[in-house]
Amino acid sequence: MGRRLTRALLAVAAASLLGGCAVWNSIPYIGGSSDKPKPAELEANPNLLAIRQAWTTSIGKVDFPLSVAVTGTTATLAASDGTVMALDAATGREQWRVSAGAPLAAGVGTDGATTAVVTRNNDLVVFANGKEAWRQKLTVLSYTAPFVAGARVFVLGADRSVAGFDGATGRRLWTQSRAGEPLVLRQSGVMLAVADTLVVGQGGRLAGLNPLNGSVRWEAPVAIARGINDVERLVDLVGRVSRVGDSVCVRAFQAAVGCVDAARGQVAWTQKANGSEGVGGDGASVFGTEADGKVIAWKRESGQRAWTNEKMLHRGLGTPLALGRSVVVGDAFGFVHMLSREDGTLLNRLATDGSAIAAAPVVAGNTLVVVTKNGGVYGFVPQ
Template structure:
């Protein structure tokens, strides 16, 4: 695990213990005893798909969320380029160079897109032009959440900030006590009805989006261990939501589901993954740190199946698409597994660099993005 000192500008003088950022455990199995990735066996495609287009955005070296709105996808590169692409053709709808490195993004509501820069600025864009920039007091690694004409930002000091979507005027800030360690990885923010649901350490919290007041909290995981590293708990994206039922992963600790209407924990089960989860009304899907793909029953968290066919291949968070569970790996392959039993259905190739963000579905196009900046659209045959 890599520890990197980090002192938010407004907090270094007030917090007795400096805040640290913990890098995602991509190197959990590093060193001379690193297990070898599972060898990919010849595969007869049981689900047909073809690459229909490709584009480029630039190297992705930050926790990227690909934002989907209708038939368009928003992507970004670490050097500051943001692009909105037509998911049917891959062509640019617009492209903007922010001229500053990006730390988190992309959030959007179909009109306004937003990112956070490494200079701790929230930047909002619309129709290929910059609307506004606002300074944060701490870095952020979670894509801004844009909804209700507002832009919400979860920062590394556990603060939640709300801005007017058109003007950038700050509306409110909710500040929680900050733990000594936070993950350098995308966290959790989504809307459930009229509630803003946010991951704060190992808890899901329901906030009033108008003023930031906390309406409820539900624990997914609790700190454990004897030092700050062992006691680190954080919720990671992506998230599976069906109605008021919201299911999330706590980094290397557990998977759990919450009733977001009542703010009550439904269940929580031990799990060792580092990426978010996906699901439907019956099953949840996730990848464990060793590359085991697991399906849990949404109703009670019991395991439905697991597959070790992709072990140690540094897997992305999954996507449910049709009858498939779609997962990217560190060598640029996109794997399609059966939702029913985890059997391999197809394997799609990109440019050979790691899949840098969880795959997304825009209309009938599966979109995958690589560390080297390749953007690929696949369609069923």
């Protein structure tokens, strides 16, 4: 009963009616007082991985579900005030900076030439080589970075409808709607391409769509709605995902982690998991963070648990990144932890500006790029 109540309260905190509400990134305490659980004390930094800060810059505060986009050695990111910036990850040098003209709800998506964001005014704004090309009014809210590929821009709505737009003109090409959910998550969903299929998260299912017309090619259930009310029945796939070839591994909010064969549209495995952040991974493993701060590795082939790190409990961990021999994960206190991919032990810890890590870390070329909620942008490179 306690676990059921906990999940219901978490869902209330993270879900909203389509009108929108505040986003909760940490776990409320369920107990006899209003005190939150005390974050785990940090263990001594062993400095077993040689890495240094190469540069830092700033973009502005980030309080929306930012996705940092990488094309080659360029990282494209955005701030809540509508600023969109591309920088050379090797040097931290700004390549271009523009404004969407309004605060942002989602971004960034890019193919290197065309870049797209969504404003809180429900405008899809598209830039070509750093200059605004067009904008289109959306009919639904979106908290997921647009996906740009094949001279098209795709938008995943908060109600998990999908729309395709011509990348050059902004003409709406098609819309694929589905039965709306009473509650939706105000955080990034799932949208990516696997071969010639647009793969999206819709409720607890991963769906493969024809990008030319939006028709459904296959559906694979990762989690099934359960419970007696709308809150308990809330189930949704959250970004980011781990893709290796045709294997796409995802998290269903506070329910499960699973992998799907996107070539056949079949579920390979699912495991119960109690987290709200996306997953990272490599060819051998899938990495995720639980709501209480555990970091877990599952074997990609079978879903069997490989290891668990319980030394960062209640530190507000985000989405992990597999990088070299490490698993990189940021926390709510501005630290970036680098764990061993083999057993989850700490290899190194990096400090930023003390504010929460705002987006899943990314690697561009030889540089690890980290963005904080206060707008700090950091580049770390091997020594």
